[in-house]
Amino acid sequence: MRLVAKLGPQGWWPAKTRLEVILGAILTQNTTWRNAARAIVRLFEAGKLHLRGLRELEESQLQSLIRPAGFFGQKARAIRGFVAWLDQTHGGSLRRMFATPPLDLRRALLELRGLGPETVDAILLYAGGQPFFVADAYTRRILARHGMLADDAPYAEAQHYIHRHLRRDAKVYNEFHALLVEVGKGYCRRGQPHCEGCPLQEFLGPRRPLGRSAARSTDPQPA
């Protein structure tokens, strides 16, 4: 698509292994990637950046290691809960986990404590290569600012909007999400009434201030 052609591949989600993607998805919840990355580095330096290492850790030890990411109590529980579930249902094998049908896997992951829709979709897209768009805060803010969604549009609606307008392709979703985050960080943060110089403007049309009602999608919602 033109946007990707213009801004180029972002080569995003700096994580090497699928486990790192999963941990990153949890650790970056309402947190900068910078702080989430610190937590990952600490796990690596402690020699625990693998499933077996995580199983060995006490709750308090895990909390200490991931402390820089904030919300360490909840995130430690989420990580331990995920590993326990993986062991029980897939013999501790990420490969087996990702071999299950994507929609079934999504449903199962959403039932885990501490894994919400955005975290789960990040796992499915960036670790599993499945075409689920990660409709994060930047996505919703940008779509709202350009009048495509209401300011308070829920996650599912924002995701559905993207799913309707982009080819259902993990590669495309990956690039577009990366791009929205980059643009969002620069031009569409909270508290900024305008996004002066926003490179999306020429593609998405005129922007408008946040905080006012926007056009709501009239298209049908997913089943």
Place this chain on the structure above:
DNA sequence: TGCCAGGCCGGGT
């Protein structure tokens, strides 16, 4: 100094 960051949960209405 206060507000913000790539959310999610649980209890209340």
Place this chain on the structure above:
DNA sequence: ACCCGGCATGGC
């Protein structure tokens, strides 16, 4: 089905 407070560290 929403609404809201709590969760916590680090940067500007």
